[in-house]
Amino acid sequence: MSAIITLTTDFSLADAYVAAMKGVILGINPEVKLVDICHSIKPQNISQAAFILSTAYKFFPQRTIHVVVVDPGVGTERRAIILRTPLADFVAPDNGVLSYVIQDFYQTPPVEQLQPIELPPELEAVAITNPEFWQSPVSATFHGRDIFAPVAARLSLGSPPTDFGETITSLTVLPLTHPYWVQDDILVGHILHIDNFGNLITNIKSEDLPATKQAITIEVGSHSISGLNRTYEEGKGLLALIGSSGYLEVSLKEGNASTFLNAEVGGKVKIRLGNQ
Amino acid sequence: MSAIITLTTDFSLADAYVAAMKGVILGINPEVKLVDICHSIKPQNISQAAFILSTAYKFFPQRTIHVVVVDPGVGTERRAIILRTPLADFVAPDNGVLSYVIQDFYQTPPVEQLQPIELPPELEAVAITNPEFWQSPVSATFHGRDIFAPVAARLSLGSPPTDFGETITSLTVLPLTHPYWVQDDILVGHILHIDNFGNLITNIKSEDLPATKQAITIEVGSHSISGLNRTYEEGKGLLALIGSSGYLEVSLKEGNASTFLNAEVGGKVKIRLGNQ
Amino acid sequence: MSAIITLTTDFSLADAYVAAMKGVILGINPEVKLVDICHSIKPQNISQAAFILSTAYKFFPQRTIHVVVVDPGVGTERRAIILRTPLADFVAPDNGVLSYVIQDFYQTPPVEQLQPIELPPELEAVAITNPEFWQSPVSATFHGRDIFAPVAARLSLGSPPTDFGETITSLTVLPLTHPYWVQDDILVGHILHIDNFGNLITNIKSEDLPATKQAITIEVGSHSISGLNRTYEEGKGLLALIGSSGYLEVSLKEGNASTFLNAEVGGKVKIRLGNQ
Numbered sequence: 001m002s003a004i005i006t007l008t009t010d011f012s013l014a015d016a017y018v019a020a021m022k023g024v025i026l027g028i029n030p031e032v033k034l035v036d037i038c039h040s041i042k043p044q045n046i047s048q049a050a051f052i053l054s055t056a057y058k059f060f061p062q063r064t065i066h067v068v069v070v071d072p073g074v075g076t077e078r079r080a081i082i083l084r085t086p087l088a089d090f091v092a093p094d095n096g097v098l099s100y101v102i103q104d105f106y107q108t109p110p111v112e113q114l115q116p117i118e119l120p121p122e123l124e125a126v127a128i129t130n131p132e133f134w135q136s137p138v139s140a141t142f143h144g145r146d147i148f149a150p151v152a153a154r155l156s157l158g159s160p161p162t163d164f165g166e167t168i169t170s171l172t173v174l175p176l177t178h179p180y181w182v183q184d185d186i187l188v189g190h191i192l193h194i195d196n197f198g199n200l201i202t203n204i205k206s207e208d209l210p211a212t213k214q215a216i217t218i219e220v221g222s223h224s225i226s227g228l229n230r231t232y233e234e235g236k237g238l239l240a241l242i243g244s245s246g247y248l249e250v251s252l253k254e255g256n257a258s259t260f261l262n263a264e265v266g267g268k269v270k271i272r273l274g275n276q
Numbered sequence: 277m278s279a280i281i282t283l284t285t286d287f288s289l290a291d292a293y294v295a296a297m298k299g300v301i302l303g304i305n306p307e308v309k310l311v312d313i314c315h316s317i318k319p320q321n322i323s324q325a326a327f328i329l330s331t332a333y334k335f336f337p338q339r340t341i342h343v344v345v346v347d348p349g350v351g352t353e354r355r356a357i358i359l360r361t362p363l364a365d366f367v368a369p370d371n372g373v374l375s376y377v378i379q380d381f382y383q384t385p386p387v388e389q390l391q392p393i394e395l396p397p398e399l400e401a402v403a404i405t406n407p408e409f410w411q412s413p414v415s416a417t418f419h420g421r422d423i424f425a426p427v428a429a430r431l432s433l434g435s436p437p438t439d440f441g442e443t444i445t446s447l448t449v450l451p452l453t454h455p456y457w458v459q460d461d462i463l464v465g466h467i468l469h470i471d472n473f474g475n476l477i478t479n480i481k482s483e484d485l486p487a488t489k490q491a492i493t494i495e496v497g498s499h500s501i502s503g504l505n506r507t508y509e510e511g512k513g514l515l516a517l518i519g520s521s522g523y524l525e526v527s528l529k530e531g532n533a534s535t536f537l538n539a540e541v542g543g544k545v546k547i548r549l550g551n552q
Numbered sequence: 553m554s555a556i557i558t559l560t561t562d563f564s565l566a567d568a569y570v571a572a573m574k575g576v577i578l579g580i581n582p583e584v585k586l587v588d589i590c591h592s593i594k595p596q597n598i599s600q601a602a603f604i605l606s607t608a609y610k611f612f613p614q615r616t617i618h619v620v621v622v623d624p625g626v627g628t629e630r631r632a633i634i635l636r637t638p639l640a641d642f643v644a645p646d647n648g649v650l651s652y653v654i655q656d657f658y659q660t661p662p663v664e665q666l667q668p669i670e671l672p673p674e675l676e677a678v679a680i681t682n683p684e685f686w687q688s689p690v691s692a693t694f695h696g697r698d699i700f701a702p703v704a705a706r707l708s709l710g711s712p713p714t715d716f717g718e719t720i721t722s723l724t725v726l727p728l729t730h731p732y733w734v735q736d737d738i739l740v741g742h743i744l745h746i747d748n749f750g751n752l753i754t755n756i757k758s759e760d761l762p763a764t765k766q767a768i769t770i771e772v773g774s775h776s777i778s779g780l781n782r783t784y785e786e787g788k789g790l791l792a793l794i795g796s797s798g799y800l801e802v803s804l805k806e807g808n809a810s811t812f813l814n815a816e817v818g819g820k821v822k823i824r825l826g827n828q
Contacts, residue, residue: 014748035295038289055293198319233348278583472567473562
């Protein structure tokens, strides 16, 4: 079957860990299409992996299988899971790495701190406990190769999730930050991610901004930006726009905003209603 | 159809931008073969992308589709284009990133500065203006995902270029530097690219050198190299040879010439006829 | 034929050298599956490439073809070879890059210094001397593209190794270091590799350790670690465990052991029998 399996890990491409996973997958389903989403996740940075995955998975065809191996608890009691959504399947540790995927099924932020949440009815989840399809022997330190890869490959051949373990009804999610109004006219958001261009991608989405076309000022550190641009090319210096994933971004024309502003993930970005 | 689509971008693999493009392509043509040419182009470095592409595309099978997304002007009036050559198809912004591809159809340097040039009859070009095949909605900031990817995927299914917009007869090219004689016996060239080994790849091609087997001296900074080697392994210290893309390279045996010479792209390399 | 070809090089992904090889391969066998093992081998670091390859190749399906191009002697008299093992085929320069693959067929370390060894009967090797299947013309500096790639592609179509040159009976292997006992109770090993997480992977395998469950202390620099962990998550600070490739590793919980210990490849790690 010509299914697609994507891989997201913190393994980098400087080792052969990713390749070993691909070898295992191709040994089970030689026809599968393998696509790398990202292997540059910072070691054990679950929230970064969760965000990166969220910016890509919706663009893959229905029933693509996304394997995520950012797994500091490998070999311990943390669960390995399959999550089936109407669009896609996910094979990952149950450590919050699917938080954005799950959150898309909630209207409001589901949790304030790392914890399990009850799944809505559209989502089906299974704890991977049946060793029948694992590599043998299973290492204690590389479940990506020995459990996630062979499970994803079997799943790509059409096995139902329940072949791999028992149905579960709650999954762990990260306490994702959401922008909040501190005054009637000030919205506070945070930087979720800094991309390769140095763009600061915030947790402020276009729907968080006033629907009316009123003037806004974007503040980051001691800098202010008047209003939103449509492209990276208009204007000059610092600019803000709604990026291709729907988040407000701060960018520096022909430069690197992150370096220029000395910005970091988690830093604040404020929206002030009205002109500067 | 089992076509090949290659991707060259400045997105790096640290974000999921490349993966999103692949997801879109596979959603349209599940059978396509995706090959990464390079995603480490320096942000918005059009000339680097143009050079890297030129060293690889000729080695792909006929009718491979090469997508290039180094696109500082995304969302502005710059055109998105399809270029069809006898060998391959290219989908890219019209910003000079196909300059080396186009130049291969000219005997002499076509332009002295960034400008549009009239295409020779072997080349067919189309401005991508028909939104029928684009992602909907189209972002203003990620045409790689929303325009170039779906257009390349449809093209790989056999659609003719004219399905995507109107034929155009001129394209933008960069003012590519060419080596020039400053005296009867001194040829001045420039460093086009520094590769991962630290080799300095110049714009001097073997056909720019005297056809007779006369002695030459290669000068870079305050260093001189006598004659050309055939391999990186002969001799010792600095050496020069005609590399695998036909350009004169300066290399350091068992070392990094770029670091040793503190060389940069754009730096001068001189050929002096006669011995040192 | 839907064969698999893997690639391991020191080319990095910042140039288009890897892509040029893929283009050549797909021109000969459009149906082949291409998998990157690693392109971040340090320039001309044959022993690193040999180790990285060894951690991945066993996880690929039978008859996968592994191409390795870490080739400082390209264009000189060094031989290009095909090695056929019961599991897989390898296409590489004869410079020691297949040392770990070959060593798996010997009970004891085959050599003390870089030299050719006689192959055991399970292994079949051929010197690639028949230019019929090479790119034409062949560059002197990029046999990866002009010889190894087309040979691997033809091999993936079912050609027997002897189509490419004459059978040979010895290959070059590196003098791989093995742990040794300096006293009845002290085993000395070395760091073979430092992975992306900063884990120190040593040449000590579980079978080198006492079979009885006696206490051991692992010493690295001025630090001591008591006993072996099962996972990276147990305990705190420095820890040691048998990693997923069967080698003893030193790791730092939630940190980078390599940076913390200022460790380098080749550094010593000692096992002392008994408690600290």
